[in-house]
Amino acid sequence: MLQISYIRENRDEVVRRLSVRNFTEIELVDDVIRLDEEIRSTKSKSEYISSEANAAAKQIGELMRQGKREEAEAIKAKSGTYKEQVKTLHEKLNELEHVFQQKIILLPNLPHENVPTGKSADDNEIVLTYGEKTLLSEKALPHWELATKYDIIDFELGVKVSGAGFPIYKGKGARLQRALINFFLDQASEQGYREVQVPVLINGDSGYGTGQLPDKEGQMYQVEADDLYLIPTAEVPVTNMYRDRILKEEDFPIKNTAYTPCFRREAGSYGAHVRGLNRLHQFDKVELVQLVHPDNSYAVLEEMSAYVQSLLQKLELPYRVLRLCGGDMGFTSAMTYDMEVWSGAQKRWLEVSSVSNFETFQSNRLKARFKGKDGKMHLVHTLNGSALALPRIVACLLEENQRDQGIKVPDALVPYTGFEWID
Known part of the structure; x- marks a missing residue:
């Protein structure tokens, strides 16, 4: 706010x-x-x-x-x-x-001066592109066909159990999910993030505190009998840990990471672009959240962007970084970088992470403050980023690493999966 x-x-x-x-x-x-x-x-x-x-x-x-x-x-x-x-x-x-x-509360956050003017994703600024797009053969399969071929993800069984957008991971598919989660958490811990385990149900005050309410209630699953919401991202419960808190300036930066399942209704989503893992109602994600001194928040944003990129590099995936234009940014963000990975089989870029600086927009709602050296109370700056969201990472890993003998697991993940190939 x-x-x-x-x-x-x-x-x-x-x-x-x-x-x-x-x-x-x-x-x-x-x-x-x-x-x-x-x-x-x-x-x-x-x-x-x-x-x-x-x-x-x-x-x-x-x-x-x-x-x-x-x-x-x-x-x-x-x-x-x-x-x-x-x-x-x-x-x-x-x-x-x-x-x-x-x-x-109907007024969105003010964009940073470096945010480009624009109306849609077509106006986003490409900051950098890393790696070469894999040249796949004409026989290359999209991930949903690879998932069926190797029996690692069952979309139809998920429909039977829950509905569309709730896939069931099996065998090496399930182990790949667990490997990615552990890999991302370990990498975050090495970067000084404290791991926390948080609830996946939140109350309305928490949704309001980080700006999901009243802006995105149509996209959230609600448990009406208890007036609770399933989280769309771990950002919400992690950031709300500091609601109504007076923090110490010497404790900055405050860095937390959390793995949670995430739930999004994605109302109105349909078409080929949402097929397979491209857009789900339930998915896994490791999130980064930082609370920092206002003087340092944009340096921290660049640091978080570089860190997410390092994960993509370790997974050997070609990617690009976009600075979102004003018309494509989220309601609460002052500046956002999106990381997109190239999907060779689908021949398009897939967003796998957003890293955002909210400045004081969330902390003003949360009343998350600190006492400065001037003796006055100040609002903290909050930032968050996906590091990383799994579905599209899995989709690109499967598609980019398909070979005649199977799907090659990136070297960085082998200690976590316990296998080098999905075959």
């Missing part, structure tokens, strides 16, 4: 930066500013009348002690409406604050 003080003091700058996102509801910015002015004015009136009431009460008491009953009664009659006025102002204030909150 944007800070009202910044919006109020930098109205034109806020409008300009939101335009990078193609955000056109400028009246919403002005509504928020107007409501804030009304709130502050109403608070001021309420405080003034309350102080007048308190002063009158003291004056009445003093006059009564002096035996000046008539003068006391006159002041009492004059001040009789104070209580009702304060009550009316409190009711108005509550209504104004409710409307203000409903409006300000």
Whole structure:
């Protein structure tokens, strides 16, 4: 959530930066500013009348002690409406604050100055490309056919048990999943991330804290009887560990990693581009979350991007890095890098990771703060990244490493799988 003080003091700058996102509801910015002015004015009136009431009460008491009953009664009659006025102002204030909150949460984060203007994925900026695309034979198979050929992923059985988008991994397919999870967690631990195990069900406050609610409730699975949500990513419970916390500046950077299954309804997803592992309702992911000093967050973003790239290099996968344009960025992000891996059999790039800096957008909702050297309270900056999401990594590993004798496992994974080939 944007800070009202910044919006109020930098109205034109806020409008300009939101335009990078193609955000056109400028009246919403002005509504928020107007409501804030009304709130502050109403608070001021309420405080003034309350102080007048308190002063009158003291004056009445003093006059009564002096035996000046008539003068006391006159002041009492004059001040009789104070209580009702304060009550009316409190009711108005509550209504104004409710409307203000409903409006300000509709404003997305402000893009960083380096975020390119654009409307869609076509306008994203290619930052770098790494590795050579594997030249597969004309007989090369897409991963869903390889999964069937080697009996490692059963999509139809998943449909029987749960529905489309819930594959069942079998044999070496299941072991490959476990190997990737352990590999990613071990690599994160070596980079100084603390591993945590978190719930996969969250309450509404947690969804609000990281910006999934009210923006993405249509994409989340809800357990209505208990008013809980299945997590779309480990970012949500991990970041919410620091909700309503005052942190120590000397503890930065705070680095956590977590493996969880992730759940997304992906409503309206259909077509060839979502076939196989390309888009699932349940998938596994190792997530990185950092809470850092505001002065360092963009250096940390670059560091996290480089780290995710190092994982792709160890898996021997060709990839590219995109800086997302304003129109393709998530609601809460100030800047996002996407990492895409080349799928030789599908002949297209598949997103496997997003690394984002949210600046204070999440921490303002979470009330995650620290006391600076200046003695004042400041909001932390939060960042997160996938390191990595498994389905499309598995898809590309299968497709890029298919050979006549089977599927070659990358050397970095062999100590984790216990086998070199899927055959």
